Amino acid sequence: MLEIVFLGTGSGIPSKSRNPAAIWLNYEGNAFLWDCGEGTQRQLMTAKLSFMKIDDIFITHWHADHWAGLIGLMQTMNMEKRRKPLRIHGPEASRFVSDILDLDYWGPRFRVIAKDVPFEGEDETVILRNKDFDILSIPVKHTVPAVAYAFRERDRVNVDIKKAEKLYGLKQGPLIGKLKEKGEISFRGKVIRLGDISSVRKGVKVVYSGDTKKCDTLVKISSGADLLIHDATFLDDVEDKMHSGVKDAADIAKKAGVKNLVLTQFSRRYQDTKPLLEEARKVFQNTIIAKDFMRLVFRRRGDSLALSVK
Numbered sequence: 495m496l497e498i499v500f501l502g503t504g505s506g507i508p509s510k511s512r513n514p515a516a517i518w519l520n521y522e523g524n525a526f527l528w529d530c531g532e533g534t535q536r537q538l539m540t541a542k543l544s545f546m547k548i549d550d551i552f553i554t555h556w557h558a559d560h561w562a563g564l565i566g567l568m569q570t571m572n573m574e575k576r577r578k579p580l581r582i583h584g585p586e587a588s589r590f591v592s593d594i595l596d597l598d599y600w601g602p603r604f605r606v607i608a609k610d611v612p613f614e615g616e617d618e619t620v621i622l623r624n625k626d627f628d629i630l631s632i633p634v635k636h637t638v639p640a641v642a643y644a645f646r647e648r649d650r651v652n653v654d655i656k657k658a659e660k661l662y663g664l665k666q667g668p669l670i671g672k673l674k675e676k677g678e679i680s681f682r683g684k685v686i687r688l689g690d691i692s693s694v695r696k697g698v699k700v701v702y703s704g705d706t707k708k709c710d711t712l713v714k715i716s717s718g719a720d721l722l723i724h725d726a727t728f729l730d731d732v733e734d735k736m737h738s739g740v741k742d743a744a745d746i747a748k749k750a751g752v753k754n755l756v757l758t759q760f761s762r763r764y765q766d767t768k769p770l771l772e773e774a775r776k777v778f779q780n781t782i783i784a785k786d787f788m789r790l791v792f793r794r795r796g797d798s799l800a801l802s803v804k
């Protein structure tokens with residue numbers, strides 16, 4: 495199960511209903527944050543999410559509305575006697591994390607590890623690898639070094655044991671493991687290929703743009719994603735040089751062939767987001783408008799993947 499909770503969906507200045515950027519992800523007990531705007535720890539508490547579970551925080555760029563919540567969150571973790579390390583990823587993370595730790599009189603009793611994320615070029619980088627999933631980054635276009643992130647669950651190969659036994663007399667055991675590892679094996683004088691007796695269950699993929707102007711690297715990293723969470727600061731895409739309009743976001747979603755699009759990071763001028771939704775849906779029908787505390791859950795039902803939105 496992958497759970498995504500929007501903790502902040504406003505751009506720049508917070509409003510009564512929208513906190514600055516932060517997104518919680520929880521995959522089978524692995525909890526992360528994508529951005530950590532001011533007030534994120536209170537948002538976590540209100541959403542009843544345990545901030546002590548977070549081991550990795552991914553900052554898209556060092557504008558305060560995307561990171562200023564780190565100071566308070568880390569100090570609270572310290573007061574709550576955190577001992578396990580906390581990793582903070584981002585473009586130029588070593589420089590900014592070191593600056594943050596130098597502020598104030600406090601010093602954490604846990605290790606804070608800064609992880610620099612590449613912010614030049616157009617290539618994807620795997621920045622965190624786990625046995626079940628990867629976190630990737632790719633540079634995007636903003637006024638300062640900035641990246642987008644993707645969560646990608648590994649594809650799973652399911653061997654049809656009944657078929658393996660019927661066709662080749664191969665039973666559940668170490669040879670099945672070897673077949674999964676090597677792709678083919680020789681058994682009783684025959685070559686057995688993995689593809690002939692298995693199916694692939696595609697892993698779930700979710701992408702978050704951070705702040706960006708319309709950008710082709712987002713098409714690349716979002717290719718085939720189940721969900722794209724995209725900057726949609728303005729209704730009209732000509733209003734700003736370094737943010738996206740709703741049509742930009744919808745175009746990217748369509749080009750990348752994603753299944754669902756969530757628009758977020760709205761300028762506070764939009765109290766009513768209906769016109770934004772209508773505009774986006776002209777290009778991409780499966781569009782959702784993010785709200786603070788909106789919760790999305792991807793669940794497996796057999797081989798299919800179901801998305802619920804609350």
Ligand SMILES: [Zn+2]
Pocket residue numbers: 555557636705
């Ligand atoms: Zn920014």
